[in-house]
Amino acid sequence: MTPATTPVQRPRDARLLVVDGQGRLNHAARSALPRFLRAGDLLVANDAATLPASLHGLHLPTGEVIEVRLAGRRSLAVDDVHEFTAIVFGAGDHRTRTEDRPLPPPLKPGDRLALGPLRAQVLRLLDHPRLIALHFEGTPDAIWAGLARHGKPVQYAHVPQALALWDVWTRVAxxxxxxxxxxxxxxxxxxxxxxxRDQGVGFATLTHAAGLSSTGDDTLDARLPFDEPYHLPAATVQAIHATRAEGGRVIALGTTVTRALEHAARRGTLRAGPGVATQRLGPQSFGWLQVVDAIVTGTHEPGSSHHGLLHAFAPAALLQQVDRSLEAGGYRTHEFGDSVLIERQPVRRAEPASSRAISHAA
Known part of the structure; x- marks a missing residue:
């Protein structure tokens, strides 16, 4: 697999590798996705728009250049924009590989940062020189205006040209x-x-604060994904229960949708409303997914947190076969790459009836 290097969301030659419920692989054009869905299925997407979360500026105590990448927050509330978790780098930009970026200047609580029109303060260090809690000064309106004027989309070296905000917004943002x-x-x-719609496939959305895919540091990457707030609408919960009642499949469009839905159902009841996804899905989750029957996602590299989540849908041996097929087929990885559709594989053990029983509570 090779990284997709141009920010084209829907290239004409985009491909789709389909893994059905019996573990059979099928190569297709990504535009052929509707062929692999059936009437009564429900496709659930994340309608979050992407923040311009990369902020360049100065560490005022030393005058040194820094880049702050916003990485987490407590809620999705519009006025809750003063405090963020952030990854901080020294001088440089996305043209340098993230893992080769220098550390920021030594940071300590109380240090002030000048980030274009924004002013921020280091609240505390979070057990790593690159990871901090950050507090923005000013009103929520001023913070939003500063992000819009000065921020850039987070990006990585495999896409050399600078991304515009419209490059990273989906059609349902x-x-x-x-x-x-x-x-x-x-x-x-x-x-x-x-x-x-014409095929009888339902569509619903939720909102999930998708986090960073890489920090450039193996120790920090091992913590990914960070805690991520989400909101699950009552209408989406109702659509899921209607799909279940009719024998359809719930298909998550992406790892963030999977994480939000499974967190919302973690106590056996799928609940609408706000939440913060704190769990990790991986090999330990295989056979215990409560809501999602299949996932459509990008082609992720083994070892990444996104690839790890796929182990909740299929055993390691099958995913290794998938990875070999993607490699042999020259599929493109990362955010502008090709896609896979993986249906949840059967479990080779008795599964408690309660593990698939979710009740409705909006």
Whole structure:
């Protein structure tokens, strides 16, 4: 697999590797996705718009150049924009590989940062020289205006040209809360949505603050994904229960949708409303997914947190076969790359009836 290097969300030659419920692999054009969905299914997407979460500026105590990448917050509330978790780098930009970026100047609580029109203060260090809690000064309106004027999308060296904000917004983007794009949704366009509707496939959304995919440090990357707030609408919960009642499948468009839905159902009841996804899905989750029957997502590199989540859908041996097929087929990775559709594989053990029983509580 090779990284996609141009910010084209829907390239004509985009590909889709389909893994059905029996573990069989099928190569197709990504535009053929509707062929692999059926009437009564429900596709759930993340409608989060992407923040311009990369902020360049100065560490005022030393005058040294820094880059702050916003990486987490407590809620999706529009006025809750004073405190963020952030990853901080020294001089440089996305043209340097993230893992080769220098550390920021030594930081301590109380240090002030000048980030374009914004002023911020280091609240505390979070057990790593690159990871801090950050407090923005000013009113929520001033903070939003500063982000809009000065911020840039977070990006990595595999895409050399600077990204514009419209490069990282999906067709269903709504509330700007994601730190990186929920890029599985790049495949969406209005023609596809019309095709799905005519085919009897439902469509619903939730909002999830998709986090960073890489910090450039193995120790920090091992903590990914960070805690991520989300909001699950009552209408989406109702659509999921109607799909279940009719024998349809719930198909998550992306890892963030999977994480939000499974967190919302973690106590056996799928609840609408706000939440903060704190759990990790991986091999330990195989056979215990409560809501999601299949996932459509990008082609992720083994070892990444996104790839780790796929182990909740399929055993390691099958995912290794998938990875070999993606490599042999020259599939493109990362946010502007190709896609996979993986249906949840059967479990080779008795599964408690309660593990698939979710009740409705909006």
């Amino acid at each position: 709504a509330l700007p809360v994601a730190f990186e794009p929920p890029s599985a949704g790049f495949l969406l366009d209005w023609g596809l949505l019309h095709t799905l």
